[in-house]
Amino acid sequence: MSTVAIAPLAESLSAFLNNHDFSAIAVIADNHTAKFCYPDLKPLLPKHTLVRIKAGEEQKHIATCELIWDAFTRSGFDRYALVLNLGGGVIGDMGGFCAATYKRGIAFAQLPTTLLAQVDASVGGKLGIDFNGLKNHIGVFQQPNAVFIDPSFLGTLPERELRSGFAEVIKHCLIADTAMWDTIRVRDLDEQDWPALVAHSVAVKQRVVAQDPTEKGLRKILNFGHTLGHAVETYYLNMPRKRLLHGEAIAVGMVAEAFMAFQKDMIDQTLLTQIEDYLFSVYGNARLSEADIEPILKLTKQDKKNRDNQVLMSLIDGSGSCTFDVPVTMAEMRRGLLFYSGLSR
Numbered sequence: 001m002s003t004v005a006i007a008p009l010a011e012s013l014s015a016f017l018n019n020h021d022f023s024a025i026a027v028i029a030d031n032h033t034a035k036f037c038y039p040d041l042k043p044l045l046p047k048h049t050l051v052r053i054k055a056g057e058e059q060k061h062i063a064t065c066e067l068i069w070d071a072f073t074r075s076g077f078d079r080y081a082l083v084l085n086l087g088g089g090v091i092g093d094m095g096g097f098c099a100a101t102y103k104r105g106i107a108f109a110q111l112p113t114t115l116l117a118q119v120d121a122s123v124g125g126k127l128g129i130d131f132n133g134l135k136n137h138i139g140v141f142q143q144p145n146a147v148f149i150d151p152s153f154l155g156t157l158p159e160r161e162l163r164s165g166f167a168e169v170i171k172h173c174l175i176a177d178t179a180m181w182d183t184i185r186v187r188d189l190d191e192q193d194w195p196a197l198v199a200h201s202v203a204v205k206q207r208v209v210a211q212d213p214t215e216k217g218l219r220k221i222l223n224f225g226h227t228l229g230h231a232v233e234t235y236y237l238n239m240p241r242k243r244l245l246h247g248e249a250i251a252v253g254m255v256a257e258a259f260m261a262f263q264k265d266m267i268d269q270t271l272l273t274q275i276e277d278y279l280f281s282v283y284g285n286a287r288l289s290e291a292d293i294e295p296i297l298k299l300t301k302q303d304k305k306n307r308d309n310q311v312l313m314s315l316i317d318g319s320g321s322c323t324f325d326v327p328v329t330m331a332e333m334r335r336g337l338l339f340y341s342g343l344s345r
Contacts, residue, residue, distance in 0.1 A: 004147040012148045023080040028095040030055035033087040036156040049075045060130045068098040082107045088114035089121035096127035100142040109146040113153040115165025119201035124209045141214045164247030172204040178320035185278045220324035223314045229253025231299035251283040256336035266317040288341040
């Protein structure tokens with residue numbers, strides 16, 4: 001497992017660089033992190049190359065990777081270079097993927113700047129890009145050399161980004177920690193203890209990934225809410241007026257999949273109501289229409305957990321517990337989405 005440090009970069013990153021001898025360093029940043037976060041990083045680094053790309057999930061494709069690989073090549077990077085991914089989940093996923101494939105793999109470290117990346121995307125070694133409109137369709141498992149989480153970066157986030165990342169915190173509580181779920185669900189977004197929740201989520205994810213690094217079994221529980229959530233996110237990706245951030249889509253998925261768990265007698269009405277009420281209070285309603293449901297369901301057929309054309313889902317089976325590889329039908333997923341949208345009540 002990678003070393004994960006939750007501390008100011010001036011402490012954690014500086015110590016890491018002093019203990020290694022890299023031939024060159026690149027920083028990958030997007031428009032936002034180059035403006036708001038890179039100024040704090042730059043003084044901590046020796047001579048380096050800044051690779052700046054456009055921000056957004058819509059940039060997470062092979063053409064952007066070609067720009068990054070070209071920057072590495074033009075800078076003369078060899079196999080002893082280091083890549084620092086400064087940003088949220090898109091930068092971490094794509095920058096890590098580019099590092100893991102350049103010259104068959106060079107060192108990289110994640111410097112997550114969003115709550116989503118700090119509590120989830122930067123930890124665990126999942127790297128990839130979107131392909132033909134399908135989220136994370138091309139990728140590899142490769143652990144970063146280190147993850148440096150500086151909580152001060154959360155102060156650069158708009159509230160919507162903070163809310164998006166909170167969905168993964170909620171997921172970690174629902175699948176692994178009843179007590180923490182009971183703690184967060186009685187607090188509004190602005191009342192949460194972010195440093196404590198970042199540390200908690202990192203610990204949950206590290207514990208699961210250590211037992212199953214390449215998602216052959218237990219690690220699949222980290223996908224609760226993601227089968228339908230990823231499908232919803234992908235469906236709206238090319239609709240600017242309706243586009244959802246990752247966590248907003250996962251919130252939809254968690255409500256719908258919690259209903260499916262209830263229908264299978266895996267959770268009781270009390271927990272379902274808690275999840276429904278709290279997630280709607282934080283995220284509102286994405287307003288799925290009946291016409292949206294069939295194309296969303298079609299996208300679940302591309303989910304990476306599937307086997308032999310069977311959709312396999314990770315569903316909670318009580319508060320703080322989760323089961324993976326649960327076979328589900330299109331009819332069951334349809335009922336879950338109808339429940340979320342209120343069309344079945």
